[in-house]
Amino acid sequence: MSTADLFAILRGLPWTVALTLGAFLVGAVLGVPLVAARQSRILPLRFLAMIFIQIVRGIPPILWLFIIFFGLGMSVFPISPFNAALAGLGLIAAANMAEIYRGALASIHFGQWEASSALNLGRWSTLTDVVAPQAFRVALPSAASYLIGLMKETAVASTIGVSELAFQGNQLSQLTFRGLEVFALVGMFYILLSLPVAWLSRVADGYLQAKVAR
Amino acid sequence: MLPSLEELSAWLPDLLSGLSISLQVTALSLLIGIPFGLLLALGVLAKSRLTKIVALFLVEVGRGAPALVLLQFIYFGLPTTGLTLGSFTAAVIALAWNTGAYTSEIIRASLQSIPHGQREAAVAIGLNRLDALRYVLLPQGLRVALPALLAFSILIFQGTSLCFTIALPELVSRAYEIGSNTFRYFPALLAAGVLYASISIPAALLVSHVEKRAGSYAQR
Numbered sequence: 325m326s327t328a329d330l331f332a333i334l335r336g337l338p339w340t341v342a343l344t345l346g347a348f349l350v351g352a353v354l355g356v357p358l359v360a361a362r363q364s365r366i367l368p369l370r371f372l373a374m375i376f377i378q379i380v381r382g383i384p385p386i387l388w389l390f391i392i393f394f395g396l397g398m399s400v401f402p403i404s405p406f407n408a409a410l411a412g413l414g415l416i417a418a419a420n421m422a423e424i425y426r427g428a429l430a431s432i433h434f435g436q437w438e439a440s441s442a443l444n445l446g447r448w449s450t451l452t453d454v455v456a457p458q459a460f461r462v463a464l465p466s467a468a469s470y471l472i473g474l475m476k477e478t479a480v481a482s483t484i485g486v487s488e489l490a491f492q493g494n495q496l497s498q499l500t501f502r503g504l505e506v507f508a509l510v511g512m513f514y515i516l517l518s519l520p521v522a523w524l525s526r527v528a529d530g531y532l533q534a535k536v537a538r
Numbered sequence: 539m540l541p542s543l544e545e546l547s548a549w550l551p552d553l554l555s556g557l558s559i560s561l562q563v564t565a566l567s568l569l570i571g572i573p574f575g576l577l578l579a580l581g582v583l584a585k586s587r588l589t590k591i592v593a594l595f596l597v598e599v600g601r602g603a604p605a606l607v608l609l610q611f612i613y614f615g616l617p618t619t620g621l622t623l624g625s626f627t628a629a630v631i632a633l634a635w636n637t638g639a640y641t642s643e644i645i646r647a648s649l650q651s652i653p654h655g656q657r658e659a660a661v662a663i664g665l666n667r668l669d670a671l672r673y674v675l676l677p678q679g680l681r682v683a684l685p686a687l688l689a690f691s692i693l694i695f696q697g698t699s700l701c702f703t704i705a706l707p708e709l710v711s712r713a714y715e716i717g718s719n720t721f722r723y724f725p726a727l728l729a730a731g732v733l734y735a736s737i738s739i740p741a742a743l744l745v746s747h748v749e750k751r752a753g754s755y756a757q758r
Contacts, residue, residue, distance in 0.1 A: 382738035383731045384699035387710055391731060394717060395724030399539070476604035483703055490606055497614055504618045507611035511603030518602060 329496060333509060336492035339406070340517070343488060344475040346410050351417020351474075352467070358422035363429065373422075380419035386480045388412040393484040409481035413474065420470055428463035429455065461532040468525030472518045479514070489513055541725035549716050549729060556712035557733050559626075560698040563708065566630045567694055571637025572687065578642035579649065580671075593642075600639025606700045608632040613704040625706040629698070637694055641687060648682035649675055685749040692741050696734065709733060 361373035380388075393408035403411075432455050440450035482491035493510035497503040541549070581593025600608070613628040623631070652675055660670035702710040713730035717723035 378739050378742065379735055382735035382742065384696035384710070384734060386699045386702060387713075387727060387731050387734060390710065390714065391724065391727045394714070395727045398721075399724050476602075479604035479606040480700065482606070490604065490610070493607070494610065494614075497610075502618060503611070503615035505615075507607055507615045511599065511607045511611060514604055514607065515598070515602035 329500065329506070330509070332496050333489065333492045333506070333513065336487060336489035337513070339486055339488035339491075340475070340478055343406070343409055343413065343478045343481055343486065344471070347413035347417050347478070348471050348474055350410065350414030351419075351421040354414065354418035355421030355425055358418055359425040359429070362422060362426060377419045377422055380415055385413065385416055385477055386483060388416060389480060389484050405481070405485045408484060409478070409486050413477060413481070416477075417470075417474055421467070424463050424466045424470060425459065427466065428459040431462050432458055464532060465525055465529050468521055468528075472521050475517055475521070476514055539724055541722070541729055545720075545722065545725065546729065549726060552712050552716065553709060553729060553733060556707060556709035556730075557737075559706065560695065560701075560708040563626070563629050563633060563698045563701060563706070564691070564695045567633035567637050567698075568691055570630065571634040571694075572641050574634060574638035575641030576645055578638055579646040582642065582646055583649070596635070597639045597642050600635045601643070605633065605636045605697050606703060608636055609700055609704055625701065625704045628704055629701040629706050633694055633697060636697065637690070640690055641683075644683050644686045644690065645679065648686075649679040651682055652678050681752065685745060685752050688741075688745045688748060692738055692745065695741075696738060699734075 358373055358377065361369050362377065364370050364373070389409055389412040392412045393403065393405060397403040397408060436454055436458070437450060440454050445454065478488060479490040481488055482494060485491070489510055493506050497506040500506065578593045578597050581589045582597060584590055584593070603611075609629065609632040612632045613623065613625060616623060616628075656674055656678065657670060660674040665673065698708055699710045701708050702714065705711070707715075709730050713726045714723075716726040720726070
């Protein structure tokens with residue numbers, strides 16, 4: 325393994341990071357209306373959101389990327405590999421983040437809602453001022469471990485030609501016929517990438533958990 | 539956009555045989571991976587330092603690296619050492635490793651969730667370590683672990699779709715092949731998606747049912 329090979333793999337790093345953060349951001353934002361619909365008082369809306377989440381989670385990520393990149397990309401509108409991967413992984417992240425938010429909301433003690441209505445807060449301000457800040461703290465560790473999971477999931481984007489870590493590793497192994505070292509190195513990069521996220525999550529969790537009512 | 543009925547009837551045998559390969563890989567990975575996970579969990583909990591380090595390494599790499607990279611490591615990497623595997627064998631080995639790494643954490647957590655008194659009681663009535671595990675700890679631990687293990691099985695079923703990259707003719711490969719032959723990518727991939735969903739969604743509903751049932755037995 326020469327340093328040139330190492331740099332060849334490293335060229336994939338920005339793409340992996342961009343795809344991970346982009347998809348996570350899309351998911352974290354789209355997850356909010358999705359969980360709102362999932363918890364809504366209107367039955368059809370609740371039902372639709374539930375079906376949407378189940379379908380998105382019921383189909384493997386690689387197939388979503390193919391449906392978007394080959395399926396839609398070749399017949400409806402042309403789409404670049406990166407955007408297709410971002411859309412597909414963002415969609416999956418939205419469904420998963422909605423479930424994480426839902427779990428966090430459910431973990432907030434019912435007394436918090438009761439206390440808010442005793443203080444004559446409306447439904448909206450109860451949510452934004454009392455429940456959501458606490459739910460955010462509960463959701464943080466699971467969101468962080470989902471972020472790590474999503475980072476590993478971005479490896480499937482190599483199949484539609486996004487030049488991220490796994491893609492570069494694939495290219496290099498075909499070039500050098502040294503798959504063993506190359507893929508071991510690629511795997512190590514993914515493990516190294518997950519370390520700072522895990523560490524940050526533990527630190528943030530230590531600060532934030534103290535402020536959740538029990 | 540949608541596949542016509544004739545197309546569906548022409549594609550279905552192909553897609554179904556792909557699905558059956560996906561299911562075979564899933565079943566074998568779980569059959570090998572879960573006992574392997576139990577071994578890894580016991581290894582991580584072992585007193586011997588060497589066993590602990592080896593088990594931890596296998597768990598951390600199996601969980602830390604993406605399943606796709608594990609697959610390619612085994613399928614494209616191992617031949618350089620002179621060990622060439624077919625894509626089916628490589629898929630089962632990689633996914634069983636992945637399963638073992640994840641389930642070892644599930645099993646370890648559930649073994650540790652058993653009150654300490656159970657182990658002490660087993661020692662008190664003269665069971666050796668193996669019997670304590672077999673008759674006291676595992677029956678209780680696996681009941682706790684069951685919902686998480688089932689949920690993971692669905693993920694492994696979906697994970698078999700990654701075997702597309704090592705040329706295993708499973709469901710995604712079949713759909714992609716139909717797409718590239720007929721240029722009807724969207725309908726073919728959609729049909730594959732429906733097949734995946736028709737297994738994953740009922741399975742997910744079953745898991746949440748089991749979760750509720752198992753929760754009602756738990757002592758708090």
